[in-house]
Amino acid sequence: MRALKIKNVKKSFGGVDILKGIDIEVEPGQFLILVGPSGCGKSTLMNLIAGLETVTSGEIVIGDRVVNDVPPKDRDIAMVFQSYALYPNMNVKKNITFGMEMRNVDKDEQEKILERVSKMLQIEHLLDRKPSQLSGGQRQRVAMGRALARDPGLFLFDEPLSNLDAKLRVEMRTEIKLLHQRTKTTVVYVTHDQIEAMTLGDRIAVMKDGHIQQFGTPHEIYDNPANMFVAGFIGSPSMNFIPTRIVAAEGGLGAEILHGEQNWIFPLQDPQGKLQAWVGKDVILGVRPEQFTAAEDDEPSYDCKVDIIEPTGPDTLVFVHLNGKEVVCRVHPKKAKHPGEIQRLTVDLTKAVVFDPKTEARIL
Amino acid sequence: MATQEHSVGQKRFDQWLPKLVVAPSFILSLIFIYGFIIWNGYLSFSTSRMLPNYEWAGMVQYESLWQNARWWVAIKNLGIFGVLFIGIGTMLGLFLAILLDQKIRVEGALRSIYLYPMALSFIVTGTAWKWILNPSFGLEHLVQSWGFPNYTFDWLVNPEKAIYTVVIAGVWQSSGFVMALFLAGLRGIDDSIIKAAQVDGASLPRIYWRIIIPSLRPVFFSTIMILAHLAIKSFDLVMALTNRGPGYSTDMPASFMYTMAFERGQLGVGAASSTMMLAMLAAIVVPYLYSELRGYKKNG
Amino acid sequence: MAKSTRFILYTVLLIAALFYLLPMYVMLTTSVKTMDEIRNGSLLAFPTGISLEAWGKAWDSACTGIQCSGLKPFFWNSVKIVVPAVILSTMLGAINGYVLTKWKFKGSDIIFSMMLFGVFMPLQVVLLPMSQTLGWMGLTESVWGLVTVHVLMGIASTTLFFRNYYVSIPDELVKAATLDGAGFFRIFWRIILPLSTPIIMVTFIWQFTNIWNDFLFGVVFSGSDSKPITVGLNNLVNTSTGVKEYNVDMAAAIIAGLPTMFIYFVAGKYFVRGLTAGAVKG
Numbered sequence: 001m002r003a004l005k006i007k008n009v010k011k012s013f014g015g016v017d018i019l020k021g022i023d024i025e026v027e028p029g030q031f032l033i034l035v036g037p038s039g040c041g042k043s044t045l046m047n048l049i050a051g052l053e054t055v056t057s058g059e060i061v062i063g064d065r066v067v068n069d070v071p072p073k074d075r076d077i078a079m080v081f082q083s084y085a086l087y088p089n090m091n092v093k094k095n096i097t098f099g100m101e102m103r104n105v106d107k108d109e110q111e112k113i114l115e116r117v118s119k120m121l122q123i124e125h126l127l128d129r130k131p132s133q134l135s136g137g138q139r140q141r142v143a144m145g146r147a148l149a150r151d152p153g154l155f156l157f158d159e160p161l162s163n164l165d166a167k168l169r170v171e172m173r174t175e176i177k178l179l180h181q182r183t184k185t186t187v188v189y190v191t192h193d194q195i196e197a198m199t200l201g202d203r204i205a206v207m208k209d210g211h212i213q214q215f216g217t218p219h220e221i222y223d224n225p226a227n228m229f230v231a232g233f234i235g236s237p238s239m240n241f242i243p244t245r246i247v248a249a250e251g252g253l254g255a256e257i258l259h260g261e262q263n264w265i266f267p268l269q270d271p272q273g274k275l276q277a278w279v280g281k282d283v284i285l286g287v288r289p290e291q292f293t294a295a296e297d298d299e300p301s302y303d304c305k306v307d308i309i310e311p312t313g314p315d316t317l318v319f320v321h322l323n324g325k326e327v328v329c330r331v332h333p334k335k336a337k338h339p340g341e342i343q344r345l346t347v348d349l350t351k352a353v354v355f356d357p358k359t360e361a362r363i364l
Numbered sequence: 365m366a367t368q369e370h371s372v373g374q375k376r377f378d379q380w381l382p383k384l385v386v387a388p389s390f391i392l393s394l395i396f397i398y399g400f401i402i403w404n405g406y407l408s409f410s411t412s413r414m415l416p417n418y419e420w421a422g423m424v425q426y427e428s429l430w431q432n433a434r435w436w437v438a439i440k441n442l443g444i445f446g447v448l449f450i451g452i453g454t455m456l457g458l459f460l461a462i463l464l465d466q467k468i469r470v471e472g473a474l475r476s477i478y479l480y481p482m483a484l485s486f487i488v489t490g491t492a493w494k495w496i497l498n499p500s501f502g503l504e505h506l507v508q509s510w511g512f513p514n515y516t517f518d519w520l521v522n523p524e525k526a527i528y529t530v531v532i533a534g535v536w537q538s539s540g541f542v543m544a545l546f547l548a549g550l551r552g553i554d555d556s557i558i559k560a561a562q563v564d565g566a567s568l569p570r571i572y573w574r575i576i577i578p579s580l581r582p583v584f585f586s587t588i589m590i591l592a593h594l595a596i597k598s599f600d601l602v603m604a605l606t607n608r609g610p611g612y613s614t615d616m617p618a619s620f621m622y623t624m625a626f627e628r629g630q631l632g633v634g635a636a637s638s639t640m641m642l643a644m645l646a647a648i649v650v651p652y653l654y655s656e657l658r659g660y661k662k663n664g
Numbered sequence: 665m666a667k668s669t670r671f672i673l674y675t676v677l678l679i680a681a682l683f684y685l686l687p688m689y690v691m692l693t694t695s696v697k698t699m700d701e702i703r704n705g706s707l708l709a710f711p712t713g714i715s716l717e718a719w720g721k722a723w724d725s726a727c728t729g730i731q732c733s734g735l736k737p738f739f740w741n742s743v744k745i746v747v748p749a750v751i752l753s754t755m756l757g758a759i760n761g762y763v764l765t766k767w768k769f770k771g772s773d774i775i776f777s778m779m780l781f782g783v784f785m786p787l788q789v790v791l792l793p794m795s796q797t798l799g800w801m802g803l804t805e806s807v808w809g810l811v812t813v814h815v816l817m818g819i820a821s822t823t824l825f826f827r828n829y830y831v832s833i834p835d836e837l838v839k840a841a842t843l844d845g846a847g848f849f850r851i852f853w854r855i856i857l858p859l860s861t862p863i864i865m866v867t868f869i870w871q872f873t874n875i876w877n878d879f880l881f882g883v884v885f886s887g888s889d890s891k892p893i894t895v896g897l898n899n900l901v902n903t904s905t906g907v908k909e910y911n912v913d914m915a916a917a918i919i920a921g922l923p924t925m926f927i928y929f930v931a932g933k934y935f936v937r938g939l940t941a942g943a944v945k946g
Contacts, residue, residue, distance in 0.1 A: 052839050071378075073845035085836035089858035098854075099844035146840075381848045382767035389760050389819050390775050396816045397782045400793040407792055416796060463677055476932060477681045480688075483928035483935065484921045485877035487894040491901050491917040492687040495694065495910055496707065506707040540684065544936055597786050600879040604898055618880075621788045626884060631792060638788035649784040 001028040001185050002063040002076065002153035004049070009058030011044055018044045020210040021058070026203060031180055031187045033201035035194060037233070040207040042190045046158050049188060051075050062154055073103070078147035079156040082163060084139045086131035092142050093127040096149050117148045120182075137168045144179070155180075157189040161196065173199060194234045198222065206230045223351060228360035231286050231353065237317065240292075240327045242285045243357070246278045255285045255354075257302075257322055264302060266349055274364050275354065283363060286353040289317065292329035292345055294336070301344035306337050318343055401642065408635035416631055425632035434612050435637065438620040441527050445616065446595040448531045449538075453591050454584070456535065457542025462572060464543070465550045475547070478540035486537065490604025493533040494520065523613035526606050530598075530614055533605055538594065542587050549583035550576065589652050596645055617641050695719060695915035702910055718911035722919055726912050728899035735916050737889075738896025742876055744807045745892055749814035750871045756815070757822020757867055758860065762852050764823070765830040766838045776827065782820030790817075791884055798885060805887030813885055814875045821874075822867050829863035830856070865934040873924050873935070893920045 004026045011019040019041045026032045034042040047053040049060060051072035060067050067075050086095050096117060100110045118124045121141045131139055147155060161169045177200055180187055191197055197204050198218045206213045206221065214226040225231035231239045244255040247265060253275050254265035295301035304320035316336035318329045320343060329345055337343045354364035411421040429435050460478060464471055481489060496502050497520040504517040519525035553576060561571045599618035606614040617637060625634025690707060696714045724734040764776050794813060803809030841851045882892040897920040901913050928935050
């Protein structure tokens, strides 16, 4: 179990800057998620931590050692790859012990570790099989076994679940979480799936274009997104972004919604007065789908015509238009109307956020 | 345990090792391909005759090359051979591939039969066809014995026709290969396209003519490249089948070069003719290579 | 498809098969006929008896120019040339392909493109410089001269084969092995090479067929004691002294084609793959 510090790390390939100054600090035993769309530099950062590529500038510290010039095998790390990267010519046993053989671990010790790891992952019955004879989930397990056999100070996972089907992905996600709770090893986990990020991470770093957009706990990131990108990337369905204008309303400020003949004001709570400078100006209002719900019969409501509905089981997603923008609402199935009908909606604005439409930075 | 300093050295070594490993092959290729091309080019501008010398002579060798009637015969033969060999080879190969693609029961066996000539040396092919086409005991004799005493088939010994025997043997040897290329192309076509066309009510010949054959364009492209390449380099077949004769009526650039450089002691003309061959190939291959490499980049 | 169309289809395919088989049939039957039978009989006639006399003669006593020891010495020359040349060029191709895909460095793609040109170059351009260089190295009279030439000219295609194959092996395998602590050669030996059996077969067969069938280098770069079988066959067929013995010619042609035919029928799968993979070479 080791701490990981990434200090102002930059990486460029042939004049193109892939990483533009990354700073991350993770305490021993934490589960760090690197999440972002493809091309954001998360995999490059992972390769730099593993030592498969060299940094252009900056420092990577594992434990208390600067590892910039330490070859991968001496970094006290283990890695699970997206394609698992099991050696096709070796059986499961050989796949797990190959690294130990390279490090000249003696035979008895190898056997012991193999036994411990295969028991932990329940792959004892697969030891003599070749990777081609294994199912996707079994391969995933073997890949983790290979990493566990190193007993590393730092685990690296590079999109390890993206090759699995949906059901298996959920199972393996739980298993990885259990494994982390048991081994207490520090983990760096790359994914583009925001659900994995939310469910697994102690800390999440949301990346885009070689920058860290936000670094924090899953809750901070979900409830207090730093900008529109983070707000839109985390959460499914995405946060609704409604173009609007800040207007003064009774007892405070609100967001103006023009709905046909009607002129609604969504009241906003602004104890620190951050919106004062924006009165009369255009902004983007961010409201998550679960904050739009069906209004009770005796409640005041905003009445909108339903465009389409998407039942998901526990809720039904109702699509309406506000200020010309499509808005998704998470409604109880029994309360959901049909397309063309009027849905009576209520909105919880305590968690609503406001963005600057030009810089996409958070205002409120 | 490796100390920090040790591992830095290790890393430098690791970075150099791959380069070190390809270096010999690369250097050898540089010398033996590019160096030799330049060397050969220089020879073509020298006064070399029996022995190579490096006295600059300008375009003299090229002038004498293009004034040489035999070189013109070789170029004309390359034209005839090239067009027929590529044309017939491609058509026959495509035809057989389409027929074989109709869920034929003994496809494997037929494919092996069509393709086996490719395993043979052109020298073996030439020897075999030389025997079959020889007028005294071969095909001519056979047809005469069937009751057509006036039948003549003397192409092998007829200076006007001998080049066509080279075409026959060449097509025999290479068309199976073309068939294999097209068959691979046909198998690569998405079945659902054909199904969609059938649903649209197109007949089988129309589907082939309008949809399948046009979608084989890349295969046509590489087939023609390969056959053109073979045609320009063809040497063995001419040597074995006609030995450039009768006279020099079936000479081709490759055999012309050999004759001049290694039999007649005219190194300069030989070098000039091989440079011309390089230019011809480059004209065909460079665009092809360019598109291939772009493909690599896309896939890589 | 209607029954009659199917019938026509099979007939056409069968006729095509006859066209490809005919020369082999004629070669085989002629080689076991006596000269009398050849002179008086027909090209396509089935032999009345099987005489292996011509085969014996072609193997060890037919005249090739002034020397009358059949194809035997040439056959063994070819073996001596082919075996080391195939092994060396395949090994070089494998390691080059490995570096050019898994250990790319700045300029490695350019190196590959430059080497690739060797696949397309007309070999005639290197004949004159090569014969002079071999002369300086004192290799003109021995089989090693031809081994050298075939290895040098083969590197381009073997590298191409292995490169194209190794591109499809995921890079993550190499990364995983690096993390496991294996180095450049260990990864090659323990991970990459064990996965290379198909491409080794393809390259092996391709190089074997090409080098065994080569005539150009054989006729230009060999001394009297290092001529390969194709040169031997051509000399045997074109030797004009005495009566022309077609049966011996045909037996000799079959002998010269036997090793490659054997490989074709044993490992046809790899042969076809090599042809289509090496399609660029043709």
